[in-house]
Amino acid sequence: xxxxxxxxxxxxxxxxxxxxxxxxxxxxxxxxxxxxxxxxxxxxxxxxxxxxxxxxxxxxxxxxxxxxxxxxxxxxxxxxxxxxxxxxxxxxxxxxxxxxxxxxxxxxxxxxxxxxxxxxxxxxxxxxxxxxxxxxxxxxxxxxxxxxxxxxxxxxxxxxxxxxxxxxxxxxxxxxxxxxxxxxxxxxxxxxxxxxxxxxxxxxxxxxxxxxxxxxxxxxxxxxxxxxxxxxxxxxxxxxxxx
Amino acid sequence: xxxxxxxxxxxxxxxxxxxxxxxxxxxxxxxxxxxxxxxxxxxxxxxxxxxxxxxxxxxxxxxxxxxxxxxxxxxxxxxxxxxxxxxxxxxxxxxxxxxxxxxxxxxxxxxxxxxxxxxxxxxxxxxxxxxxxxxxxxxxxxxxxxxxxxxxxxxxxxxxxxxxxxxxxxxxxxxxxxxxxxxxxxxxxxxxxxxxxxxxxxxxxxxxxxxxxxxxxxxxxxxxxxxxxxxxxxxxxxxxxxxxxxxxxxxxxxxxxxxxxxxxxxxxxxxxxxxxxxxxxxxxxxxxxxxxxxxxxxxxxxxxxxxxxxxxxxxxxxxxxxxxxxxxxxxxxxxxxxxxxxxxxxxxxxxxxxxxxxxxxxxxxxxxxxxxxxxxxxxxxxxxxxxxxxxxxxxxxxxxxxxxxxxxxxxxxxxxxxxxxxxxxxxxxxxxxxxxxxxxxxxxxxxxxxxxxxxxxxxxxxxxxxxxxxxxxxxxxxxxxxxxxxxxxxxxxxxxxxxxxxxxxxxxxxxxxxxxxxxxxxxxxxxxxxxxxxxxxxxxxxxxxxxxxxxxxxxxxxxxxxxxxxxxxxxxxxxxxxxxxxxxxxxxxxxxxxxxxxxxxxxxxxxxxxxxxxxxxxxxxxxxxxxxxxxxxxxxxxxxxxxxxxxxxxxxxxxxxxxxxxxxxxxxxxxxxxxxxxxxxxxxxxxxxxxxxxxxxxxxxxxxxxxxxxxxxxxxxxxxxxxxxxxxxxxxxxxxxx
Numbered sequence: 011x012x013x014x015x016x017x018x019x020x021x022x023x024x025x026x027x028x029x030x031x032x033x034x035x036x037x038x039x040x041x042x043x044x045x046x047x048x049x050x051x052x053x054x055x056x057x058x059x060x061x062x063x064x065x066x067x068x069x070x071x072x073x074x075x076x077x078x079x080x081x082x083x084x085x086x087x088x089x090x091x092x093x094x095x096x097x098x099x100x101x102x103x104x105x106x107x108x109x110x111x112x113x114x115x116x117x118x119x120x121x122x123x124x125x126x127x128x129x130x131x132x133x134x135x136x137x138x139x140x141x142x143x144x145x146x147x148x149x150x151x152x153x154x155x156x157x158x159x160x161x162x163x164x165x166x167x168x169x170x171x172x173x174x175x176x177x178x179x180x181x182x183x184x185x186x187x188x189x190x191x192x193x194x195x196x197x198x199x200x201x202x203x204x205x206x207x208x209x210x211x212x213x214x215x216x217x218x219x220x221x222x223x224x225x226x227x228x229x230x231x232x233x234x235x236x237x238x239x240x241x242x243x244x245x246x247x248x249x250x251x252x253x
Numbered sequence: 254x255x256x257x258x259x260x261x262x263x264x265x266x267x268x269x270x271x272x273x274x275x276x277x278x279x280x281x282x283x284x285x286x287x288x289x290x291x292x293x294x295x296x297x298x299x300x301x302x303x304x305x306x307x308x309x310x311x312x313x314x315x316x317x318x319x320x321x322x323x324x325x326x327x328x329x330x331x332x333x334x335x336x337x338x339x340x341x342x343x344x345x346x347x348x349x350x351x352x353x354x355x356x357x358x359x360x361x362x363x364x365x366x367x368x369x370x371x372x373x374x375x376x377x378x379x380x381x382x383x384x385x386x387x388x389x390x391x392x393x394x395x396x397x398x399x400x401x402x403x404x405x406x407x408x409x410x411x412x413x414x415x416x417x418x419x420x421x422x423x424x425x426x427x428x429x430x431x432x433x434x435x436x437x438x439x440x441x442x443x444x445x446x447x448x449x450x451x452x453x454x455x456x457x458x459x460x461x462x463x464x465x466x467x468x469x470x471x472x473x474x475x476x477x478x479x480x481x482x483x484x485x486x487x488x489x490x491x492x493x494x495x496x497x498x499x500x501x502x503x504x505x506x507x508x509x510x511x512x513x514x515x516x517x518x519x520x521x522x523x524x525x526x527x528x529x530x531x532x533x534x535x536x537x538x539x540x541x542x543x544x545x546x547x548x549x550x551x552x553x554x555x556x557x558x559x560x561x562x563x564x565x566x567x568x569x570x571x572x573x574x575x576x577x578x579x580x581x582x583x584x585x586x587x588x589x590x591x592x593x594x595x596x597x598x599x600x601x602x603x604x605x606x607x608x609x610x611x612x613x614x615x616x617x618x619x620x621x622x623x624x625x626x627x628x629x630x631x632x633x634x635x636x637x638x639x640x641x642x643x644x645x646x647x648x649x650x651x652x653x654x655x656x657x658x659x660x661x662x663x664x665x666x667x668x669x670x671x672x673x674x675x676x677x678x679x680x681x682x683x684x685x686x687x688x689x690x691x692x693x694x695x696x697x698x699x700x701x702x703x704x705x706x707x708x709x710x711x712x713x714x715x716x717x718x719x720x721x722x723x724x725x726x727x728x729x730x731x732x733x734x735x736x737x738x739x740x741x742x743x744x745x746x747x748x749x750x751x752x753x754x755x756x757x758x759x760x761x762x763x764x765x766x767x768x769x770x771x772x773x774x775x776x777x778x779x780x781x782x783x784x785x786x787x788x789x790x791x792x793x794x795x796x797x798x799x800x801x802x803x804x805x806x807x808x809x810x811x812x813x814x815x816x817x818x819x820x821x822x823x824x825x826x827x828x829x830x831x832x833x834x835x836x837x838x839x840x841x842x843x844x845x846x847x848x849x850x851x852x853x854x855x856x857x858x859x860x861x862x863x864x865x866x867x868x869x870x871x872x873x874x875x876x877x878x879x880x881x882x883x884x885x886x887x888x889x890x891x892x893x894x895x896x897x898x899x900x901x902x903x904x905x906x907x908x909x910x911x912x913x914x915x916x917x918x919x920x921x922x923x924x925x926x927x928x929x930x931x932x933x934x935x936x937x938x939x940x941x942x943x944x945x946x947x948x949x950x951x952x953x954x955x956x957x958x959x960x961x962x963x964x965x966x967x968x969x970x971x972x973x974x975x976x977x978x979x980x981x982x983x984x985x986x987x988x989x990x991x
Contacts (some may be wrong), residue, residue: 024466
């Protein structure tokens with residue numbers, strides 16, 4: 011089974027935002043929102059001894075994704091290959107997962123009223139294409155591949171060249187986005203954009219005893235309603251479908 | 254998978270389909286291929302980007318006649334599937350609701366922005382009548398042409414056929430001109446665009462003011478990244494801690510305007526230590542004794558006092574270059590019009606390149622490979638009755654007569670000398686944002702009998718036009734093919750329409766031909782479709798338009814290094830002497846310094862900062878600020894100021910300030926960025942913001958224009974370039990009195 015990961019070489023990355031635009035364009039992410047974006051840390055230090063670095067922020071497809079735990083409907087789940095995806099049919103846009111994400115990688119997409127984020131371009135992967143951001147990256151700074159494959163770029167960068175995860179003692183969900191580059195630059199970038207401890211509204215007793223059953227019940231009822239509507243429509247005959 | 258079509262089948266099929274389609278006089282449908290979502294949903298058209306002028310390969314996904322997505326074309330030899338933020342956002346230019354939509358005739362006062370929409374027939378009849386009228390009264394030379402990019406090529410033909418020699422674009426005298434002239438004086442040829450810097454193979458990159466990464470040309474950034482990954486070292490000379498500087502092994506925060514002193518000191522070290530490429534120089538260069546004598550006094554210690562770079566750092570970097578030679582990529586830069594001594598600075602860069610033996614060598618500057626293209630046979634152009642009005646070739650002996658001097662035409666318009674200029678035709682150029690001395694430009698426009706703007710967006714200049722013609726965007730039109738010889742593998746690539754022109758816009762080739770017909774100049778347009786024109790150019794290469802159209806580009810083998818060259822490539826160094834000219838006999842003969850010399854530039858007065866400017870990776874000049882997606886990434890520019898200087902002025906990050914220059918010209922309010930990453934004596938901003946056209950509903954009054962603060966220029970006496978880093982500004986909080 012594959013274990014997908016991404017490595018960003020911060021020494022090569024120039025912060026040009028080609029990744030952001032390619033992603034927005036591929037997945038019709040509304041202007042002003044992004045599934046991946048480049049931010050800048052620094053410059054810090056005393057002139058002329060300065061350090062600065064770009065940092066690429068996106069979903070980290072964590073080993074233990076807090077967002078999955080936070081999702082009341084099961085819309086957010088993890089595939090066998092480690093990709094964290096959102097089933098839009100099940101997402102109710104409650105935003106609990108947005109709160110839970112240590113990397114602020116999720117947002118409520120105002121056009122569809124559902125939560126949106128990077129899914130490693132799953133649909134492109136199925137067609138043997140690289141994620142859109144990797145394919146367009148002008149500096150060729152983004153690498154995508156399978157950590158189980160010892161011949162892959164990501165294997166080499168992570169296991170042989172020490173690409174690092176952005177984790178802290180307070181937040182260590184096992185991210186699968188790694189960062190490489192000159193040590194001082196990576197240190198600065200990771201320090202400037204640390205993960206925040208997951209805010210799991212779903213850990214309280216109130217959640218487990220009341221909200222979760224309620225939401226699941228509502229979702230179940232919705233399904234039931236849709237099924238009823240479907241069979242009613244079916245009875246009317248095919249010509250009656252609007253679509 | 255059954256739906257998968259092999260590429261060969263696809264190509265064969267589309268060329269069959271093409272034979273019938275190209276029979277008509279209308280432009281043939283470009284060849285498409287299926288997108289990854291499936292051929293039934295998306296057809297992909299291979300074309301060239303024009304969000305800037307690098308002409309990267311693009312695939313446009315078209316669904317039901319609408320371009321739904323752009324991406325890099327993996328078959329493009331230069332860009333290989335990669336595309337920058339602007340390229341990815343091209344659909345937002347195509348579907349910008351603020352676009353110029355129909356031909357318009359001015360009804361209000363110049364600058365007022367009141368127009369009446371008219372038909373293309375009315376517009377072209379009007380224009381033809383006015384041009385003939387001007388020709389009769391004042392001569393064809395009274396019409397001046399201001400083009401930019403490749404789209405106006407057919408219009409340039411039209412202007413020459415009409416009989417005017419007066420055409421000028423900022424690409425020369427506000428941009429790359431000094432570089433082209435300086436390198437041509439030294440090596441016998443300029444660099445061209447894309448510049449042939451062998452970043453892929455280099456061991457050491459030297460950037461002097463170049464900010465690769467913020468200045469994004471896709472393939473150049475890819476090669477830059479490749480070099481860094483391979484462990485190439487990097488020297489960055491820049492008063493500002495640019496993105497490139499943040500990756501550098503040596504950042505030299507030079508005092509602005511003193512680059513020639515640094516270059517002379519580098520030469521001094523290479524010669525004094527005998528670490529230059531002696532064999533290469535002995536074999537290929539002349540003028541070494543003069544150069545050695547000339548730079549003897551320009552020691553690193555001498556340069557330290559001028560550049561404020563420690564002598565030890567100067568020595569260290571010179572030695573790093575010597576150690577890496579010849580695989581040193583000393584980037585010649587692009588925007589080179591800084592201080593008016595720019596040709597001499599380019600000469601100094603060329604001489605260092607020569608001493609390192611890098612010209613024509615792996616990892617240095619590679620050589621172009623000529624492509625044996627054809628052309629459409631045209632009648633000879635009439636000889637203009639009078640010489641150029643801008644001084645190119647006369648007042649400024651080494652100015653390009655092909656690209657001209659924009660400000661020379663402005664001056665001629667203002668003074669009516671050497672003869673009156675009565676009409677401007679501005680095509681894809683933005684005279685108010687790309688030319689310094691805006692007030693002069695405005696005054697000149699006020700004197701015109703006829704001003705015409707052919708453009709995609711309603712820039713401020715359109716308000717001053719008598720006639721505005723809406724051009725189709727690059728995604729809606731054919732353009733002359735890109736024949737790129739300055740690539741390791743030279744190639745030809747095409748721009749072809751992905752969709753029909755929107756509104757009542759028209760492609761440039763159509764506008765030029767239709768106007769030509771009305772002026773009786775149809776003999777210069779002997780083709781029915783732009784595809785036929787393309788065919789006539791590429792046929793000698795053994796390819797046809799239909800073939801190239803499917804992939805977007807065809808590449809050929811290059812001969813980039815000296816050892817690859819063949820007799821048909823001509824002389825290695827096509828200078829007067831046939832050698833690299835370290836000391837320039839041509840400059841000496843014209844009365845200029847045959848070897849570059851440092852001359853101090855004026856320092857900012859107390860309380861003022863030198864105004865520096867540059868680029869952002871998400872915008873192109875003043876062209877893209879109204880693009881919805883790019884606007885969301887960067888809605889306005891900021892002025893960078895050193896942290897200590899800001900503290901003295903009690904300015905904080907996020908304050909808004911007005912910049913006021915030495916002549917009292919003021920900017921729109923602009924955000925302050927406080928940073929340790931810039932010297933104390935200068936401020937920096939990204940060029941292209943501060944639009945003053947209300948019709949650009951997003952970009953209007955966002956950020957500040959650097960151009961508006963360039964009331965002063967320093968003219969390069971050799972080639973007429975206009976140095977623009979000679980303006981000083983002070984900062985005051987927006988809303989407070991002077």
